[in-house]
Amino acid sequence: xxxxxxxxxxxxxxxxxxxxxxxxxxxxxxxxxxxxxxxxxxxxxxxxxxxxxxxxxxxxxxxxxxxxxxxxxxxxxxxxxxxxxxxxxxxxxxxxxxxxxxxxxxxxxxxxxxxxxxxxxxxxxxxxxxxxxxxxxxxxxxxxxxxxxxxxxxxxxxxxxxxxxxxxxxxxxxxxxxxxxxxxxxxxxxxxxxxxxxxxxxxxxxxxxxxxxxxxxxxxxxxxxxxxxxxxxxxxxxxxxxxxxxxxxxxxxxxxxxxxxxxxxxxxxxxxxxxxxxxxxxxxxxxxxxxxxxxxxxxxxxxxxxxxxxxxxxxxxxxxxxxxxxxxxxxxxxxxxxxxxxxxxxxxxxx
Amino acid sequence: xxxxxxxxxxxxxxxxxxxxxxxxxxxxxxxxxxxxxxxxxxxxxxxxxxxxxxxxxxxxxxxxxxxxxxxxxxxxxxxxxxxxxxxxxxxxxxxxxxxxxxxxxxxxxxxxxxxxxxxxxxxxxxxxxxxxxxxxxxxxxxxxxxxxxxxxxxxxxxxxxxxxxxxxxxxxxxxxxxxxxxxxxxxxxxxxxxxxxxxxxxxxxxxxxxxxxxxxxxxxxxxxxxxxxxxxxxxxxxxxxxxxxxxxxxxxxxxxxxxxxxxxxxxxxxxxxxxxxxxxxxxxxxxxxxxxxxxxxxxxxxxxxxxxxxxxxxxxxxxxxxxxxxxxxxxxxxxxxxxxxxxxxxxxxxx
DNA sequence: TACGTTTCAGAAAACGTTTTATGGGCGTTT
DNA sequence: AAACGCCCATAAAACGTTTTCTGAAACGTA
Numbered sequence: 001x002x003x004x005x006x007x008x009x010x011x012x013x014x015x016x017x018x019x020x021x022x023x024x025x026x027x028x029x030x031x032x033x034x035x036x037x038x039x040x041x042x043x044x045x046x047x048x049x050x051x052x053x054x055x056x057x058x059x060x061x062x063x064x065x066x067x068x069x070x071x072x073x074x075x076x077x078x079x080x081x082x083x084x085x086x087x088x089x090x091x092x093x094x095x096x097x098x099x100x101x102x103x104x105x106x107x108x109x110x111x112x113x114x115x116x117x118x119x120x121x122x123x124x125x126x127x128x129x130x131x132x133x134x135x136x137x138x139x140x141x142x143x144x145x146x147x148x149x150x151x152x153x154x155x156x157x158x159x160x161x162x163x164x165x166x167x168x169x170x171x172x173x174x175x176x177x178x179x180x181x182x183x184x185x186x187x188x189x190x191x192x193x194x195x196x197x198x199x200x201x202x203x204x205x206x207x208x209x210x211x212x213x214x215x216x217x218x219x220x221x222x223x224x225x226x227x228x229x230x231x232x233x234x235x236x237x238x239x240x241x242x243x244x245x246x247x248x249x250x251x252x253x254x255x256x257x258x259x260x261x262x263x264x265x266x267x268x269x270x271x272x273x274x275x276x277x278x279x280x281x282x283x284x285x286x287x288x289x290x291x292x293x294x295x296x297x298x299x300x301x302x303x304x305x306x307x308x309x310x311x312x313x314x315x316x317x318x319x320x321x322x323x324x325x326x327x328x329x330x331x332x333x334x335x336x337x338x339x340x341x342x343x344x345x346x347x348x349x350x351x
Numbered sequence: 352x353x354x355x356x357x358x359x360x361x362x363x364x365x366x367x368x369x370x371x372x373x374x375x376x377x378x379x380x381x382x383x384x385x386x387x388x389x390x391x392x393x394x395x396x397x398x399x400x401x402x403x404x405x406x407x408x409x410x411x412x413x414x415x416x417x418x419x420x421x422x423x424x425x426x427x428x429x430x431x432x433x434x435x436x437x438x439x440x441x442x443x444x445x446x447x448x449x450x451x452x453x454x455x456x457x458x459x460x461x462x463x464x465x466x467x468x469x470x471x472x473x474x475x476x477x478x479x480x481x482x483x484x485x486x487x488x489x490x491x492x493x494x495x496x497x498x499x500x501x502x503x504x505x506x507x508x509x510x511x512x513x514x515x516x517x518x519x520x521x522x523x524x525x526x527x528x529x530x531x532x533x534x535x536x537x538x539x540x541x542x543x544x545x546x547x548x549x550x551x552x553x554x555x556x557x558x559x560x561x562x563x564x565x566x567x568x569x570x571x572x573x574x575x576x577x578x579x580x581x582x583x584x585x586x587x588x589x590x591x592x593x594x595x596x597x598x599x600x601x602x603x604x605x606x607x608x609x610x611x612x613x614x615x616x617x618x619x620x621x622x623x624x625x626x627x628x629x630x631x632x633x634x635x636x637x638x639x640x641x642x643x644x645x646x647x648x649x650x651x652x653x654x655x656x657x658x659x660x661x662x663x664x665x666x667x668x669x670x671x672x673x674x675x676x677x678x679x680x681x682x683x684x685x686x687x688x689x690x691x692x693x694x695x696x697x698x699x700x701x702x
Numbered sequence: 703t704a705c706g707t708t709t710c711a712g713a714a715a716a717c718g719t720t721t722t723a724t725g726g727g728c729g730t731t732t
Numbered sequence: 733a734a735a736c737g738c739c740c741a742t743a744a745a746a747c748g749t750t751t752t753c754t755g756a757a758a759c760g761t762a
Binding site for chain 1: 419420421422423424426427432433434441442443445448449452455456459464465466467468469471483484485486487488489512591592593595596617620621623624627646647649650651652654
Binding site: 388425 | 717718720721
C-alpha cells in the first residue's frame with residue numbers, strides 16, 4: 001500500500017475514482033459553504049442564532065450535498081438517541097397490535113423513532129431480556145406492553161435509570177401505568193345483562209395470568225355480587241376463537257344458561273358458533289357480550305354487543321406519560337382509559 | 352465554577368458524590384481488569400484471540416461493572432448500526448400486522464433490532480419520508496411493506512445505497528420483492544367455485560390501488576376466462592367489514608348470483624351478514640370464499656372457505672432476502688410465497 | 703470617538719468504540 | 733546461540749457530531 005491519502009479532510013473518492021464514496025458529513029457542508037462545522041451545526045439546530053445570509057448559504061450546501069446528520073455521532077455526544085423502545089408480546093392479537101401502532105404514531109409526531117422488541121414468551125426473564133436488548137440500542141425511554149402477570153412482576157425488577165411506562169400492567173407497580181378500565185367495562189357488561197332480566201351471567205375468561213383477564217373477571221364478579229347473584233364457575237380460554245368454541249359448547253348444552261360474558265370478541269365468535277350449532281338462538285335464548293370491539297364485531301350474525309377499548313388513546317397516553325417522565329416530570333403515575341359498552345343485537349331480554 | 356475535574360479518565364462521581372453517574376465504559380472495564388481498552392474490545396468481539404486467563408479477568412470486570420457496549424460509539428466507527436428499518440402502513444389490518452411481527456421475529460433471531468416507521472398515508476412522498484426517517488436512524492437495511500400501487504411507485508425513486516427489500520410491491524421493481532401468490536390463490540378460489548357448478552363468480556375486491564387487490568382481481572378474472580365464463584363487474588370495497596356488508600347487500604338482492612369471491616376475510620364477514628339479512632342461505636343458496644384465513648375464519652357461521660396466506664413465511668423470507676443483500680449477495684430478487692385454499696362450509700354445490 | 707454590550711462565528715476538546723500499526727515475549731528452527 | 737515467526741497485547745488515530753470556550757465584529761450609548 002503506497003502511502004495512502006489522509007482520511008480526514010480529503011475529498012471522498014472510492015476505489016474507482018468516483019466521488020462520494022462516503023456520505024456527506026458536517027465537514028463537507030462546512031467546506032462547501034465556506035464556514036466552520038460549528039456554524040453548520042448551529043444552523044441546523046438553532047437557526048435563529050445564525051445570520052440569515054450565512055444560514056442561506058449553509059442550507060444551500062446542505063441541500064446540494066443531500067446532507068443528513070449522523071445520528072450515531074450526535075448521540076455519542078448528547079447521550080440522547082431519539083429512539084423509544086417498545087417491548088411487547090409477539091402476537092397477532094388485535095389489541096396489542098393496535099396499541100403498538102398508536103404508540104408509534106404518537107412518537108412519530110414528536111419526532112421520536114420507535115424500536116420494537118417482540119417477546120417469544122413473557123416470563124420475567126424474557127421481558128428483562130427484551131429490555132436489555134433495547135437498552136443496548138440506547139433508547140431514551142421504554143414502553144412495556146406486557147399484559148401478563150408474570151411479566152408485570154418482571155417489570156418490578158427492571159434496572160432503573162431509564163424512563164419507563166407500562167401498559168396494562170395492573171396496579172401497584174413502581175412505574176407509571178396506563179391501562180384500560182377492564183373492571184368497569186366488565187361490570188357494565190354484566191350489569192347490562194342483569195338489567196335485561198337474566199338470572200346470572202356466565203363468564204368465559206382469558207388466560208388468568210393476563211392482567212386484562214383478571215380485571216374482567218373481577219368486574220364481572222363484583223357486578224354479580226352487587227346484584228346478589230350466584231357467581232358461576234369461571235371458564236378460562238386462551239383468547240382464541242377455538243377456545244371460545246370449545247368452552248361455548250359446554251355452556252350451550254345447559255338450558256338454564258341464558259347470558260354469557262366473553263372476555264374478548266375473538267372468543268365470542270367461537271361462542272356464537274357453538275350456540276348456533278346447538279340450536280340455541282342469540283339473543284332469543286342466550287345473550288352474549290364480548291370485549292374489545294374488533295372491526296368485525298358489528299357485522300357478525302347477530303351483531304355483537306361488546307365493550308369497546310380505545311387502543312389509540314391507550315397508546316397515545318402511554319407515550320404522553322413517557323414523554324413526561326423523560327422530561328423529569330413525575331405528576332401522573334396511573335392513567336385509566338375508559339371503556340364503553342356498545343349494545344348491539346347479541347343481547348336481549350331473558351327468555 | 353472552580354476548575355472542574357478532567358472528564359476523561361477520572362472516576363465518575365455525580366453531584367452528590369456517589370459513584371457511577373455515567374455508566375461504565377470500555378475504559379473503566381480496562382482499568383479494573385488491568386488491561387488496555389483494546390483487549391476488552393477483543394475479548395468481547397473475538398474471544399478466541401485473547402488468552403484464557405486475561406479473558407476471564409476481563410469478563411469478571413465486565414460483569415462487575417454491568418458493562419454494556421455503547422452502540423452509538425461502535426456504530427460511529429463501524430458504520431453498522433445493527434438496526435433494520437421497516438416502513439409500513441399504519442393500520443389495524445391483520446395482514447400487515449402479522450407481517451411486521453414475523454419480520455421482527457426473524458430479525459431478532461439474527462441479532463438485529465427493528466425500527467418501525469408507520470405511514471399516515473402511502474403516497475410516494477409519504478413513503479419517501481418514512482424511508483428518510485429511517486435512514487436518519489442509520490439503519491443497515493430496509494424492508495418496505497407498502498401494499499399500495501402508489502407506494503410501489505415511490506419505491507422506484509428511492510435513494511439507493513441501502514439494501515432494501517419490498518414486500519407485496521408487485522412485479523418489475525428495481526428491488527427484490529417478496530409477495531404472496533395472490534393471483535394463484537384467487538384463481539384457485541374461483542376455480543373451486545366453478546368446480547362446484549356455479550355459472551360464474553362475483554368478486555368484491557379491495558381498494559384497486561392495493562397491489563394485493565389487483566393480484567386477486569387478476570387471478571379471479573383469468574380463472575373465469577379460462578373457464579369461458581362471463582366476467583361480472585368488480586365491486587370494490589376498502590377491506591372493512593362495513594364495506595363488505597354494503598356491497599354484499601347489492602349482490603344479495605340478485606337471485607342469479609350464487610357465488611362470491613371476497614378479497615379478504617373481514618369483508619367476507621360483512622358479506623355473510625348481508626346474505627343472512629336477505630334470507631339467502633350460505634352455502635345452500637350462495638357460496639362465499641374469503642382471503643387471508645384470519646383466526647376467526649374457521650369459527651364464523653358458517654365457517655369460511657378462504658385462501659390462507661402465510662404471513663410468517665412472508666416476513667421471514669423478506670428478512671432472509673434483505674440479509675442476503677446486506678451481505679452483498681444478489682441471487683434472488685423475487686420470492687413468491689404460496690397460498691393455500693382452505694375449504695370449509697361456506698361453499699357448496701350450485702343450487 | 704471611545705467604551706461596553708451584544709451578536710455571530712470559530713477552535714479545540716470530548717463522547718466511546720474499532721481500525722491500523724507497532725512492540726514485546728516466547729517457542730521453534732537452523 | 734542467534735534469527736525468525738507467532739501470539740498476545742498496546743498505542744494512537746479515526747468516526748461525526750455537540751459542548752464549551754474564546755475571539756472578532758457590529759451595535760448602541762455616553
